[in-house]
Amino acid sequence: MSLINPIPDTNWLKNNKDNLRISDEAYLELVQIYDLIDSIDWEYSRINDDATLIDKINQFATNRKKTTVSVVYIVKNEENFILKSLASIIDFADEIIIVDTGSTDGTLECITELSREKIFLYTFEWCDDFSKARNYANSHASCEWILVLDADEVVDDFKNLKLLLSYFKLFDSFSDTVFNFNIIRGSDYYKTGKLISNTGAFQYRGRVHESFYSINNKDIYYANLKINVYGQKRENKEKASYYNELLLKTMLDYPTDSRWCYYYFRDNYSQINLNQMFEYSCKSIFKRGNVVSENNFISNYFSVHIIMFILSKMIDENNYILFDCYLNLIEKKVSGHSDFIFLKYAREFRLIQEDILNSMKSFLEEYNKCLFSENIFSPNCINSLLGYYLFLGGFFEESGLIFRELNLNIRDYPSFINENLINYFQKIHDESYSCNDF
Incomplete structure (x- = not known):
């Protein structure tokens, strides 16, 4: 018997409404919390059958257990942002952990003046490693869930998040799942992991662009939640240079992990050439050497996107010797994706365009005479x-x-x-x- 997902769609709810011993109010709450999940590809299927799911839902409606959330920050010189961020989560959080990594402005004074019982302030000696600071901060969290925020991030509406987390606790600890929030920074929009169950199953890795990893090297599931986090765009040349330095060191720390190579290509695409891309990516996308073959390719989200960067750079530099080989590596994974289609036909158009330009040059020479x-x-x-x-x-x-x-x-x-x-x-x-x- 195949397992089913404990987050059913609205059709399932309608079809099984008569079997649910819940009030109309509880039914509407279920609809609202199910709507928070924004992942059609979330591979969380652990319930044996509909009857088990119905029983769990009835338990949720009649004997709801409260859940708790620790909101965790690492900060440095954030006096202009931290209070606004704290104001957005102060009523939601059961505990707030703030780790300062060396502020020289009024950040500590701002936090101390709040004098709230739920706010706990710690210090950490900066060591050029965001993941170590994050892990230190998370180690002080005592609630069932950990929500990680930056000092400039504001959450405008938690939309029944605690209700959803209480529902999750009916099934298991979710110690293998990272929940992504929507991050909005000016015109930039992306999803990133913000929420985990506080079971000690995760640790951050990476000196910069730190990400959650399973401490037991188990598979991680990702679920997108419809929760928006608003932040500031605060990029500058000095910060970008420092992040690049940390990123290169992280690539040396984890040479076979394609995540860091992807970040480096993304952040430095215009500054690096094709040969550098080959050199930086070789160990993280191929099992042995640089043999470009499907059997030798380490296929995952990051390696596929690294290949896309390489293909784009081939087009930029008019170097197509291995273009088809690299294109074939990812075709099965992303053949219908707009990026893949763009790269495939951009190369074709570039070749056609070169022929046209050569023909146009000859034409113009004769046209003028x-x-x-x-x-x-x-x-x-x-x-x-x-x-x-x-x-x-x-x-x-x-x-x-x-x-x-x-x-x-x-x-x-x-x-x-x-x-x-x-x-x-x-x-x-x-x-x-x-x-x-x-």
Whole structure:
């Protein structure tokens, strides 16, 4: 018998409503907490059958156990942000752990002045390792769950989170699951692990861009929650340089872990070349040496994205010797993904574009010398060809000018250009043209 997920969809709830011995209010609460889960691929399936799930739900409605959450920070010189962050979680948190790593501003004074019983302040001597500071902070948490926040992060609405966590406790400790929140920093939006069960099953790794790892090297499941965390974009050259230094050291610490290579490529794509990518990624994406084969490829989320960066750099540098080999490595994993399709056809278009540019160069040399006298074909024919070449070569405005002029004067185009294409070229130069027209 296959196991089922304890987070059923709304159709399951409707179909089994008569078997649930719960009030209408409790039923609506279930709908709300189920809606917090935003993961269609969450592989959490541990309930034997519908009857067991129904029994668990009835237990939840009649004998709900309270759960507790520790909110944990590491801070340094955060006097401008920490109070606002604390205000957003002060009523939600059962315990607040703050570890200061060497503040020289008024951060400690701000926290001390709050004088709340639930706030516990510790210090940690900075050692160029965010994961060690995080692990030290988490070690002081005493609640059932740990929520990790940065000092500039604000949670606007916990949306029945504790209710969901109480529901989870009916099934097991969830010691193998990391819960992702939505992180919004200006125009940047991404998901990252923020919440774990406080069972000692996880530790952070990485001097920077620290991430949760199982201390027993067991599989980790990730579930996305519909909870938004708002932060500040505070990047600067000095900070970026320091993070890169820590990231390179982390790559040496964990040479076979593709996570850190992915972060380095993501943060430094424009500064590194293809040969450097090969050198940095070799040990983390291949089992033996740099043999590019499916059997030798260590396939996971990060290695697949590393390959995408490598393919993109091949296009940038017009180096396609191993392009198909690398493309084939990830095709089964991401063949329908827009990034894969982009890379596949960007290479094809780049090759076509090179042929077109070579042809256009020859054409322009002859066009500048050609004679217009006693023509069999209208001059519009060769001018249309000029406009077409300019468009394919990337000179869109110049191409639009030519076709606009041709369209105003005469609509007798050569057969090699479709009239719809002519209208499209002209539209390129139209002042009212925008991407919203599509």
